[in-house]
Amino acid sequence: MRYYIITGEPSGDMHAANLVSELKSLDDNxxxxxxxxxxxxxxGVEISKDIKDISFMGLWSVIINIGVIKSNIEYCKKDLLAFKADALILVDYPGFNLKIAEFAKKNGIKVFYYISPKVWAWNKSRIYKIKKYVDYLLVIFPFEVEFYKDHGVExxxxxxxxLDEIKKNNISFSYKESKPVIAxxxxxxxxxVDKILPxxxxxxxxxxxxxxxxxxNKNFDKDYYTKFIRNDNVSLVYDQTYGLLKNSKYALVTSGTATLEAALFKVPQVVCYKTNWLTYIIGKLLIKINYLSLVNILLNHLVVKELIQLELTKENLRLEIDSMIKNQEDIISDYNKIINLLDKKGASKNAAKFILCN
Structure with a gap:
């Protein structure tokens, strides 16, 4: 079969690569x-566009690059048809990918969406587009099954x-710790970063x-991080997040996928989030969930403390680190429940088998 895959950020590139590895093992052609x-x-995949040329972070970046984005959409449509794909596999990246899903559907190309847009958190209007233009939706969180069922989507x-990536154990860590590490x-x-790291x-x-x-993060050079550091026992590593988590006792984590990654490495954490007030107010209006971190969302109760906006202060953080250390066994017990929920013995292989059978 001929597969055309679209992802737009490093995490999607990682998951798409693991999927491709399984597809190739199952489909010699x-x-x-x-x-x-x-x-x-x-x-060994032929790359049509590199993600470093299409990843625009933040609203302002999107606005000033709107012409480039529109040009990329038109290029993708032409490239997809020229490739004569049997299947289009979309990986996350919803703003772009849902537009291509509509085009592919209208042109008779089978559409698989792997790693659903987080419509359960915000922008539920996308459910209509998913229902109309996506043939098969493959989700990675168990609660998404019931959510989509309630909205008439199988x-x-x-x-x-x-878990596939972590189990590969292809993890490096160059830092030599002399004391236990807090990541x-x-x-x-x-x-x-400007607000949270200090x-x-x-x-x-x-x-x-x-x-x-x-x-x-490779988007920022060493000098950028150094200007925040005022203490001797603070170090910096690049491109070694999994190695860092594997070798850490505890972690302070900005909300997002990293909270789940810390849980999968069984690292007790405090979740931190702070942004400018306009972004925060807009987020409060748009995001309709009880918790910010995936760890708490998955178990639907407070597993790890979330310090958000005004709550994120030095004093509160110090208190919550003490509390985390005291309650680490309970936190890890809940982490084990999450791992059991998410482990279906190879998500990438399961997705590849589904795509081949449909």
Whole structure:
């Protein structure tokens, strides 16, 4: 079969690459073209567009690049038809991918959506487009099955592909720790890092028995992070987030997928989030969920403390780190429940088998 895959960020590139590995093992005649990055390249996939050229982060970046985005959409449509795909596989990246799903559907190309847009959190209007233009929706969280069923959409739960990546155990960590490590994962958006990282670092002197290690994002150079650091026992590593989590005792994590990754590595955490007030108010109006972190959403109760906006202060963070340390066994017990929920013995393989059978 001829597969055309579209992803738009590094996490999607990772999951798409693991999916491609399984597709190739099951389909000797597979021919694959994709929008992706270095992980898909490592699987021998022909790349149509590199994600570094199509990833626009934040509303302002989208606005000033709107012409480029429209041009990319038109290029993708032409490239998809020229490739003569049997199947289109969309991986997350909903703003772009739902537009291509509509085009593919109208042109008789079978549409698979792997890793659903988070419509259960916000922008439920996308459900209509998914229902109309997506032939098969493969989801990675068990609660999404019931959510979509309530909205008249049949989905298939394949398990969570983060577990596939972690189980490969292809993890490096160059930092040599002399004390137990508290990992700092301040996120990838500058406006969030600017507000969150200084608060994370404000508690360093209160916990001298630990080393604090920042998971650096390649979007920012070393000088950017260094300007925040005022303590001796703070270090910085790049492209080693999994290695850092594997070797950490605790973590302070900006909300997002990283909260789930910390849970899968069984690292007790405090979730931190702070942004500018306009973004926060808009988010409060749009996001209709009880919790911000995936860890708490999955079990529908407070597993890890969330310090959001005004609650994220030095004093509150210090208190919650103490509480986390005290209650770490309960946290890890809940993490084990999450792992059992998400582990379907190979999400990537399950997804590949489903695609081949449909």
């Amino acid at each position: 597979s021919i694959i073209r994709a929008w992706g990055g270095k992980r898909l390249v490592s699987e 989905v298939t739960y394949v398990g969570n592909p983060l 700092l994962l301040p996120g990838s958006r500058k406006q969030e 608060l994370m670092l404000s508690v360093v002197d209160d916990f001298p028995e630990y080393n604090f290690v920042i998971a650096g």
